[in-house]
Amino acid sequence: MFDTLSERLEKAFTSLRGKGRLSDADIDATCREIRIALLEADVALPAVRQFIGAVRERAGGAEVSKALNPAQQVIKIVNEELVEILGGETRRLRLAKSPPTVIMLAGLQGSGKTTLAGKLGQWLKAQGHTPLLIAADLQRPNAVTQLQVVGQQAGVTVFAPHPGTAEGGISGPPGDPVAVARDGVAEAQRRMHDIVIVDTAGRLGVDTQMMAQAAAIRDAVDPDETLYVVDAMIGQDAVTTAEAFRDGVGFTGVVLSKLDGDARGGAALSVRFVTGTPILFASTGEQLSDFDIFHPERMASRILGMGDMLTLIEQAEASFDADEAQRMAGKLATGTAFTLEDFLEQMMALKKMGPLSNVLGMLPGMGQMKDQLAQVDDSDLDRTAAIIRSMTPGEREDPKLINGSRRARVARGSGVSVFEVNQLVDRFFEARKMMAQMAGSMGLPGARRSNRKNARKSTRGAKKGKKGKAVRGPTAARVPAGLPPGMGGMAGGGMPGQPMPDLSKLKFPKQ
Amino acid sequence: MEYVIIAIVVVVVAAAGFLGAGVARTRRAKMARLPPSSTTGETATLPNPTETVAPSIDSPTQALPIPAPDVEAPDLEAPALEMPEPTANRLIRLRARLARSQSTLGKGLLAVLGRDRLDERAWEDIEDTLLQADVGVASAGEIVQRLRERTRVLGTRTPGDLRALLSEELVAAIGADTDRTLHTFPHADAPAVVLVVGVNGTGKTTTCGKLARVLIADGHSVVLGAADTFRAAAADQLQTWGAKVGARTVRGAAGADPASVAFEAVRMGTEDHVDVVLVDTAGRLHTKTGLMDELGKIKRVVQRQGPVDETLLVLDATTGQNGLTQARVFAEVVDCTGIVLTKLDGTAKGGIVFAVQRELGVPVKLVGLGEGADDLAPFEPKAFVDALLG
Numbered sequence: 002m003f004d005t006l007s008e009r010l011e012k013a014f015t016s017l018r019g020k021g022r023l024s025d026a027d028i029d030a031t032c033r034e035i036r037i038a039l040l041e042a043d044v045a046l047p048a049v050r051q052f053i054g055a056v057r058e059r060a061g062g063a064e065v066s067k068a069l070n071p072a073q074q075v076i077k078i079v080n081e082e083l084v085e086i087l088g089g090e091t092r093r094l095r096l097a098k099s100p101p102t103v104i105m106l107a108g109l110q111g112s113g114k115t116t117l118a119g120k121l122g123q124w125l126k127a128q129g130h131t132p133l134l135i136a137a138d139l140q141r142p143n144a145v146t147q148l149q150v151v152g153q154q155a156g157v158t159v160f161a162p163h164p165g166t167a168e169g170g171i172s173g174p175p176g177d178p179v180a181v182a183r184d185g186v187a188e189a190q191r192r193m194h195d196i197v198i199v200d201t202a203g204r205l206g207v208d209t210q211m212m213a214q215a216a217a218i219r220d221a222v223d224p225d226e227t228l229y230v231v232d233a234m235i236g237q238d239a240v241t242t243a244e245a246f247r248d249g250v251g252f253t254g255v256v257l258s259k260l261d262g263d264a265r266g267g268a269a270l271s272v273r274f275v276t277g278t279p280i281l282f283a284s285t286g287e288q289l290s291d292f293d294i295f296h297p298e299r300m301a302s303r304i305l306g307m308g309d310m311l312t313l314i315e316q317a318e319a320s321f322d323a324d325e326a327q328r329m330a331g332k333l334a335t336g337t338a339f340t341l342e343d344f345l346e347q348m349m350a351l352k353k354m355g356p357l358s359n360v361l362g363m364l365p366g367m368g369q370m371k372d373q374l375a376q377v378d379d380s381d382l383d384r385t386a387a388i389i390r391s392m393t394p395g396e397r398e399d400p401k402l403i404n405g406s407r408r409a410r411v412a413r414g415s416g417v418s419v420f421e422v423n424q425l426v427d428r429f430f431e432a433r434k435m436m437a438q439m440a441g442s443m444g445l446p447g448a449r450r451s452n453r454k455n456a457r458k459s460t461r462g463a464k465k466g467k468k469g470k471a472v473r474g475p476t477a478a479r480v481p482a483g484l485p486p487g488m489g490g491m492a493g494g495g496m497p498g499q500p501m502p503d504l505s506k507l508k509f510p511k512q
Numbered sequence: 513m514e515y516v517i518i519a520i521v522v523v524v525v526a527a528a529g530f531l532g533a534g535v536a537r538t539r540r541a542k543m544a545r546l547p548p549s550s551t552t553g554e555t556a557t558l559p560n561p562t563e564t565v566a567p568s569i570d571s572p573t574q575a576l577p578i579p580a581p582d583v584e585a586p587d588l589e590a591p592a593l594e595m596p597e598p599t600a601n602r603l604i605r606l607r608a609r610l611a612r613s614q615s616t617l618g619k620g621l622l623a624v625l626g627r628d629r630l631d632e633r634a635w636e637d638i639e640d641t642l643l644q645a646d647v648g649v650a651s652a653g654e655i656v657q658r659l660r661e662r663t664r665v666l667g668t669r670t671p672g673d674l675r676a677l678l679s680e681e682l683v684a685a686i687g688a689d690t691d692r693t694l695h696t697f698p699h700a701d702a703p704a705v706v707l708v709v710g711v712n713g714t715g716k717t718t719t720c721g722k723l724a725r726v727l728i729a730d731g732h733s734v735v736l737g738a739a740d741t742f743r744a745a746a747a748d749q750l751q752t753w754g755a756k757v758g759a760r761t762v763r764g765a766a767g768a769d770p771a772s773v774a775f776e777a778v779r780m781g782t783e784d785h786v787d788v789v790l791v792d793t794a795g796r797l798h799t800k801t802g803l804m805d806e807l808g809k810i811k812r813v814v815q816r817q818g819p820v821d822e823t824l825l826v827l828d829a830t831t832g833q834n835g836l837t838q839a840r841v842f843a844e845v846v847d848c849t850g851i852v853l854t855k856l857d858g859t860a861k862g863g864i865v866f867a868v869q870r871e872l873g874v875p876v877k878l879v880g881l882g883e884g885a886d887d888l889a890p891f892e893p894k895a896f897v898d899a900l901l902g
Contacts, residue, residue, distance in 0.1 A: 040649050043832030046640055110855060110883070111713030111828060140883065142721075142752040143745040150744030150766075205858040232713065236646035236832025238860035245859070259712060262797040264834035287712070287742070352801075 028060050031075050042304045044267030045240040048274035055082055080301050087269060088297025092254070092279045097225045100195035101133070103186060105222060107215055107250050108230035109242060110203030113258035115144055117230055117284055118200040119151030120292040125196055126157055133194035135185030136161035137218060139176040140202035148200055155289050158194070160185040178202065178214065183221040199224070206245025215250045227252040228281065231268055233260045239268040240275050247276050254281040257295065261285040265304050325350075339433050342397040345389045352382055384417065388425050391415040400426050630674075635660060638678070645863035645900050646832050651870055655681055675901065682897040685866050690875040692891055694850070695821040696727060696788045702818040703735070703781040703789045707774075709807060709846055710826035711838055712795030715854040715880055717746055719826050720792040721753025722880065722888035727788050728757045735784065737777025737791040738763040739770035739810060750792050756885070760784070770794060770806065771813040778817050798841035811846045824877065826852045829862030839868045848872075853891070854880035861900050 032053050039049045059078050096102045104121070106114045115138065122132045134152045136159060138144035145161050152159035162184060163176035182199050189197045199222055204211035219227065229252035231239065246252060255276075257269050260283045269280055280295045329343060389397060391414030396402050403411070403426055412419040624637040635656055642652035659681050668674050696704045706723070708716050717740065724734045736754045738747035738761055747763040754761040762777040764770070774791045781789035793810060796803035814820055825848040827835050842848055853862045856879050865876050879896070881887040 037649050040643055041833055043646075043834070046644050109830065109858070111715055113713055141718075141749070143749040146745035146748050147743070154744070205855070207857075207859055232828075232830070234711070234828075234832060234834045234838075235830045236835075236860070236864065237644045238646070238830045238858070239832075241859040242830070259797065261799065262711065262834065263799050263837060264832070267832070 025061070028057055031060065032057055035075075035079060038305065039267060039270075042265035042267035043234075043236045043239070043271075044304065045237050045271035045275070047240060048271045051274065052082065052086070052270075076305070080305060083270065083301035083304060084297050086273055087280065087300050088295075092281060093294075094281065095225055095253070096196075101186065101189040101197045102195065102226070103197045103199065103222050103224040105182075105199045105201065105219060105224035105227045105250075106230055106256075107201055107227060107246060107252060108203060109205065109232070109235075110141070112203065112230045112232045113284060114138070114203065114230050115147050115151060115200050116287075117228075117256060117258060117282075117292075118148060118198050119155045119157070120284060120289050121198055121282075122152065122157035123155035123289045124292055125198075126155065130196045131194050132157050132196040132198055133185065133189045133192070134159045135182055135197060135199045136163075137178040137182045137185070137199050138202040139163055139178050139181070144200075144202070151289070158192075160188050179217045179221050182218045186222050197222070206242045206249065212245070212249035219250055226254055228254045228256050229272070229278070230256045230258055231272060233257050233266040233268060234262060234264040235268045239271040243272045243275050247278075252276075252278060254279060256280070256282045256284060258284040261291065266300060267304055269300050270304060339436065340398050341389050341392065341400055341429060342394070344429065344432075345386060345397070348382055348386060384415075384421075385425060387415040388412075388417060388422055400429055630663065641901075642863065645861035646835075647863035648833055648836070648867040651685070651863075651866045654870075655685055655866075679894075679897050679901060682866075682900065683893045686869050686893050686897070687873075687875055688893055690869075690873075692850070692875050692877050694877055694890075696732065698732075698787040699818065701782070703778070703786050704821040705778055705781075705789050705791065705814060705818065706822040706824060707791045707793065707811060707814065707820050707846065708824050708826060708852075709793050709842055709848070710795060711797050712743075714795065714826045714828040714831075715852075716740070716795060716826045717749050717753070717792050718883075719824070719852050719854060719878070719880060719888065720750060720790050722885065723878070724754060724759050724790055725757050725885055726888055727790075728759065732787040733784075734759040735777055735781040735786045735789045736761040737774050737789060739774040739777070739791050740794040741766055741768045741770050741773060742794040746792070746794065753885075760786075771810045774810050775813050775817070778814055782817065798838050804841065804845050807842075808845045822850060822877075823848045824850050824852050825874070826854055827862070827864065827868070829853055829856045829860040830858065831862075831864055833864065833867070835864035836867045836871060839872055839874060843872050843874060848874050850875060850877035852876075852878040852880060852888075856880060856899075857882040857887070862896075863900065 035056060036049055036053055039052065040046070044052070056075075056079055059082070060075055094102075094104070106118060108114050118134050122134050125132045134148055134157055136145040136148045138148070145164055149159050149161055160181075163181055178201065182201075185199065186197055188194075199218065201215060201218060202211070204215060206212070227250060229243065229246050229250075231243070235242070255269075255272050255278050257266060257280055260266060272278070273280060280297075280300075283293055283295045285291045285293060325346070329339075329347065388411060391411045392403070392407075396407060396411075403422075408419050408422045408426075412422045415422075624634050624641075627634055638659070639652050639656045642655060643649065647655070659678055662668070662677060662681070663674065666677070668677055694706075696706060698704050708720050708723075710716050720736060724736055727734050734754075734757075736750055736759050738750045740746035740750070741764050744766075747761070747766075751761040751763065753759075760780070762773060762780050764773040764776070770793060774793075777791055778789050791810070791814065793807060794803075796807060798804060811820055811823070823846050825839060825842050827839065831838070839848070839851070851865060851868065851874055853865055853876050856862055868874060869876070876891040876896075879889055879891050881889060
């Protein structure tokens with residue numbers, strides 16, 4: 002696990018509390034940490050250098066604010082700079098005045114062009130367009146077939162006059178992608194498709210022949226948008242490659258693919274930095290629907306390794322049933338009504354969101370608990386589930402029922418020791434108490450069921466006040482003194498105006 | 513909707529606390545329970561090859577009924593089976609390719625090393641060179657530190673010596689004497705099994721195809737298992753490769769259980785007494801637990817018929833620091849025995865393998881050098897480092 006920038010900076014600044022202004026030495030130390038953090042996020046070195054220069058300038062002149070400690074302040078500057086670079090101008094697809102709009106895809110091998118063609122096709126179709134996919138990748142064996150299948154899944158017409166390098170590729174002359182692309186656009190005009198997406202073969206920046214071919218395709222179809230597809234996992238080579246494509250083909254927009262992995266995606270910054278081209282889309286999964294417009298603030302948090310609340314929430318929404326969650330919210334508020342059965346359900350939903358440590362890592366302020374997080378093993382979820390499943394429905398409803406002999410039975414049933422069952426029950430009660438406290442202090446509407454009508458209206462206003470309360474609330478009493486100040490308001494940097502409770506202040510029940 | 517979000521956060525945190533507390537203890541308990549050799553423990557609980565994994569959001573296709581994989585014999589009378597060139601002289605071309613990818617990077621380094629005095633700035637430049645090759649902050653720092661110490665001890669001053677020293681350090685860092693042979697010799701009654709794994713788009717299928725050519729060129733007989741039943745046309749792609757050299761491809765219907773396809777491929781290989789079975793798997797991001805479980809299952813199921821001799825992780829040379837996480841997770845799930853570094857013919861240097869070697873000790877065994885059918889070569893630390901330094 003990488004140390005996050007916030008963690009590093011907290012360390013660097015422990016001795017600097019109370020200073021009014023950052024000294025040059027402080028700034029040097031800070032810049033070193035930022036440099037490492039950015040490099041670990043795969044931001045290209047030239048971009049890092051320039052970026053640090055900008056941050057150094059701003060940090061030097063900045064008056065230290067009273068609200069933030071020096072570390073937080075620097076992070077704030079860094080975050081703001083990142084967002085600015087990443088999203089200076091968010092831009093939509095430019096559509097041609099007279100259809101068809103031609104979109105050309107280019108990129109390295111394996112960056113996800115063919116898949117993206119399908120995704121883009123489906124996305125555009127959902128918006129009422131009638132896209133046509135052109136299979137101009139005649140290089141990779143069966144790329145044409147892949148596009149055809151993808152097009153079928155997306156319900157989009159595919160223009161593939163040439164089979165490409167398919168089985169027995171020895172037969173027939175090699176196809177001419179330029180001709181295919183040109184014919185495709187003509188075909189689109191004839192068939193009244195208003196958008197054409199040209200899928201080209203993957204190519205390396207140093208391959209002059211292939212780059213010339215890409216340029217020829219570009220000249221033949223005169224694209225309104227040329228999208229450069231780049232893998233979010235790409236490292237320092239991002240700059241070289243982006244430059245090669247910029248010079249060889251020229252692109253008007255960038256698509257970041259495979260963002261569903263845990264790569265920090267510093268490439269986004271590098272490419273933006275080098276070419277100044279906006280990032281239009283982000284591709285986040287293998288399904289055709291896993292495709293979205295790019296969010297600069299989220300990317301900034303991600304590069305810095307800060308909590309990514311928005312992504313977490315989105316993932317949660319995908320895995321948790323909304324009605325179910327609402328019902329759960331009510332239960333949580335009352336505290337006692339929350340049963341082991343509910344807990345099991347939640348746990349299973351949670352499991353669907355991916356490895357637990359990843360999910361937890363997305364919560365702001367969890368950085369300081371990194372060691373503890375590393376300990377969280379997903380198989381523990383299964384074990385816990387096994388124990389709960391060995392209980393009768395009655396026991397799950399009311400865990401107080403579970404006496405000694407029942408415990409022995411449950412232990413036998415789930416293949417664990419009685420001690421573990423004991424622990425689970427104890428921890429459940431403790432967790433339930435904790436949840437009730439948190440829920441109460443955060444103002445879940447269920448807690449004030451009587452004025453539910455107003456609840457929705459007042460949530461926003463009410464929460465502002467409650468953020469502080471969550472920190473000072475009942476749980477705060479258990480926080481040991483000397484815990485480093487969390488990211489607090491900072492961590493929610495991606496969500497302006499929506500303060501989140503400072504989770505780092507929570508103390509997990511320890512043995 | 514907002515309170516729903518809060519509720520979810522509460523549950524997440526509660527679950528974490530809930531588990532976090534118990535972890536320390538269960539860990540210890542687990543360790544005590546495990547017998548000293550964990551491999552035997554695993555084989556005892558081997559699942560049935562037709563077991564069905566509960567559908568997860570990662571792979572909705574898994575829920576589809578699983579038809580028995582149908583075997584398509586390639587047309588063995590195809591007019592011209594290509595006879596790939598033997599591997600022996602590939603290294604020469606490898607050097608030429610690597611040389612092509614030289615950039616200003618190496619030249620910059622040479623300039624640094626040529627300076628009169630090695631000041632702080634010079635060391636920083638050396639480190640930067642390594643960083644730009646994706647070596648990673650920790651590895652680069654370590655290498656430079658060792659180099660500094662050695663120059664001080666040896667009193668090296670001339671650029672030539674220094675460069676040699678650096679290259680020596682790098683070769684050492686990547687493991688000069690690691691065993692890089694590919695274990696593809698058949699067992700007495702069963703073929704050698706090679707499993708190819710990796711994230712999406714690194715070139716697994718292509719590597720499989722190229723590897724089949726290499727093996728056939730070296731006189732082995734090969735069966736290909738197209739266990740990538742997810743990506744559109746992946747099996748076709750592999751079959752195209754196989755048909756060219758007359759290797760049989762075992763494939764299942766789209767969305768079939770990949771483990772059953774892999775099992776079938778090995779079974780076919782055993783029946784036909786071929787030497788090597790190459791199993792191509794679907795690309796999967798290491799963060800998708802459902803898919804990683806599926807991969808674990810593929811390996812377990814294949815192991816029912818005998819050991820998996822090689823598990824090759826395909827890493828893209830352009831991959832940055834995430835490559836280490838990838839390697840770590842894949843090694844955990846399927847215990848990788850080697851790495852194939854692909855797309856090395858571009859400008860990317862693939863320095864991430866230093867970090868992988870340093871942390872996991874998994875050696876790079878093969879390198880992919882281009883789209884040509886025979887652009888796969890054995891890995892040579894020296895040549896690789898030379899290319900890195902330019």
